[in-house]
Amino acid sequence: MQTDSGANQTGLGARGDGPREISFLDPESGVQMVKMGELTFPPRKVWIKTFGCQMNYHDSERLLSHLKDLNFTQTQEVDDADMVLFNTCAVRDLSNNKFYSKLGNMKHAKARNKDLVVGIGGCVAQVEGKELVKKYKHLDFAFGTDVIDQINDMVYRTYAGDSKFTINSWDRNENFSIETKITQDSPQAFVNIIKGCNKYCSYCIVPYTRGKERSRKCAEVVTDIKRLVEYSGIQEVTLLGQNVNSYGHDNGENLAQLLLELEKIDGLQMVRYTTSHPYDVSDELVAVHGEAKKLSKHLHLPVQSGSNSVLKRMLREYTVEHYLGLVEKLRKAQPEIVISTDIIAGFLNETQSEHQATLDLLDQAQFDFIYSYVYSERAKTRAAALEDLLPKDIKGERLREIQAYQLAIQAKLRAPLVGKSFRVLVEGTSNMKGIKKWKGRTNCNRIVHFLPPAEDRDFQWHWVDVEVLSATALSCQGQLLKDWGTRLP
Numbered sequence: 001m002q003t004d005s006g007a008n009q010t011g012l013g014a015r016g017d018g019p020r021e022i023s024f025l026d027p028e029s030g031v032q033m034v035k036m037g038e039l040t041f042p043p044r045k046v047w048i049k050t051f052g053c054q055m056n057y058h059d060s061e062r063l064l065s066h067l068k069d070l071n072f073t074q075t076q077e078v079d080d081a082d083m084v085l086f087n088t089c090a091v092r093d094l095s096n097n098k099f100y101s102k103l104g105n106m107k108h109a110k111a112r113n114k115d116l117v118v119g120i121g122g123c124v125a126q127v128e129g130k131e132l133v134k135k136y137k138h139l140d141f142a143f144g145t146d147v148i149d150q151i152n153d154m155v156y157r158t159y160a161g162d163s164k165f166t167i168n169s170w171d172r173n174e175n176f177s178i179e180t181k182i183t184q185d186s187p188q189a190f191v192n193i194i195k196g197c198n199k200y201c202s203y204c205i206v207p208y209t210r211g212k213e214r215s216r217k218c219a220e221v222v223t224d225i226k227r228l229v230e231y232s233g234i235q236e237v238t239l240l241g242q243n244v245n246s247y248g249h250d251n252g253e254n255l256a257q258l259l260l261e262l263e264k265i266d267g268l269q270m271v272r273y274t275t276s277h278p279y280d281v282s283d284e285l286v287a288v289h290g291e292a293k294k295l296s297k298h299l300h301l302p303v304q305s306g307s308n309s310v311l312k313r314m315l316r317e318y319t320v321e322h323y324l325g326l327v328e329k330l331r332k333a334q335p336e337i338v339i340s341t342d343i344i345a346g347f348l349n350e351t352q353s354e355h356q357a358t359l360d361l362l363d364q365a366q367f368d369f370i371y372s373y374v375y376s377e378r379a380k381t382r383a384a385a386l387e388d389l390l391p392k393d394i395k396g397e398r399l400r401e402i403q404a405y406q407l408a409i410q411a412k413l414r415a416p417l418v419g420k421s422f423r424v425l426v427e428g429t430s431n432m433k434g435i436k437k438w439k440g441r442t443n444c445n446r447i448v449h450f451l452p453p454a455e456d457r458d459f460q461w462h463w464v465d466v467e468v469l470s471a472t473a474l475s476c477q478g479q480l481l482k483d484w485g486t487r488l489p
């Protein structure tokens with residue numbers, strides 16, 4: 001069987017005219033082999049470490065799907081790996097530091113196993129790939145965010161002896177066309193609908209690591225998701241983009257239209273989308289939140305700060321008043337909607353009153369949960385060009401204050417969940433003080449844990465109804481009411 005992944009596509013799905021993977025059974029050993037060009041690939045293992053956002057996890061799944069065609073299977077044990085890949089994130093200090101430490105450790109792994117191949121992809125590789133390949137002798141290759149689908153060509157090159165290269169070119173095609181690839185045995189899939197970002201928020205590196213916005217055609221996304229539902233058992237999709245709300249602006253389509261098209265797909269139970277930019281949430285999209293039955297009743301809408309002067313320094317293009325107006329419209333259109341957000345604590349020279357404005361916003365907006373971070377400067381961004389006089393310890397204090405303030409709001413918001421029942425899709429188990437509990441996500445993205453009626457019953461990917469017995473700011477404990485199995489009637 002010849003595998004031809006994306007030969008007729010453009011954008012991320014594009015590959016050149018090079019050799020393709022041909023899978024065959026070795027007549028002597030009976031082992032599945034893959035021939036590509038001059039090389040034969042025996043079964044090998046890849047260990048992949050992903051940092052950062054859902055887009056990176058989605059890209060890693062894409063990498064694994066391609067590597068399967070080259071006879072690689074994923075291993076969770078780095079010591080078993082023939083190849084190690086890092087999919088990197090340039091957005092936060094923490095991920096960055098973890099990545100550099102793990103990359104440094106690979107030096108010892110390579111000393112133990114000289115055949116080990118080490119590659120890095122993602123946002124750090126896009127901007128620093130060349131320097132890193134030069135600096136780290138044990139690093140074989142680096143590749144950027146727009147060449148994911150060329151991974152097998154790069155691995156081929158490495159095994160052919162051409163190591164120490166970087167590919168971080170931008171895809172210049174007008175069209176962005178791909179087919180979603182999934183490797184996990186799950187009914188949930190991420191579907192990339194737009195890549196890049198045109199916003200240039202002053203603190204953000206993404207426009208430099210992911211390039212300009214380009215959207216897939218609505219018809220292509222619908223066909224792609226229909227195929228996933230029909231042939232891969234997918235029941236829940238999360239539409240992905242750095243700014244998913246500007247989907248279609250480049251080709252005359254929009255997210256609201258796409259969501260209404262997805263409503264028509266039989267067998268698709270749930271649609272989520274992330275990440276949103278408040279400036280691009282249209283009235284049409286707000287209305288769809290009231291109408292669409294498959295659309296999740298949770299929206300993650302990053303506000304970043306409750307101060308207009310900070311928002312201006314961040315180049316966010318909206319005011320607090322605009323944001324709160326949006327929240328009000330969304331709640332009017334869909335009274336059950338749950339809204340979460342991102343907050344950056346201690347942004348560039350933030351004053352105490354600007355910080356207080358963020359605490360005030362938490363009161364006004366009543367978010368269901370927040371992701372909050374201390375501002376960390378990213379090289380090459382506009383904010384990095386300005387001197388930041390705010391001491392690190394004050395930034396940390398402000399973050400802790402924001403988090404404690406929000407936790408009190410969350411506890412209050414979640415207390416009334418007790419006694420209510422929810423349908424959840426069970427995603428796995430967690431060990432809670434030595435007790436195994438199953439956990440699932442409600443339509444509005446809250447996790448509920450429940451005890452199985454019998455220890456050995458398997459609820460993985462079942463739809464179940466649960467009643468919430470207790471709720472804190474961070475978790476809900478429930479009891480099983482009904483098990484619908486893996487398909488809803």
Ligand code: SF4
Pocket residue numbers: 197198199200201204205206207242243277
């Ligand atoms: S909208 Fe702003 S924060 Fe989001 S990816 Fe684009 S530049 Fe970064």
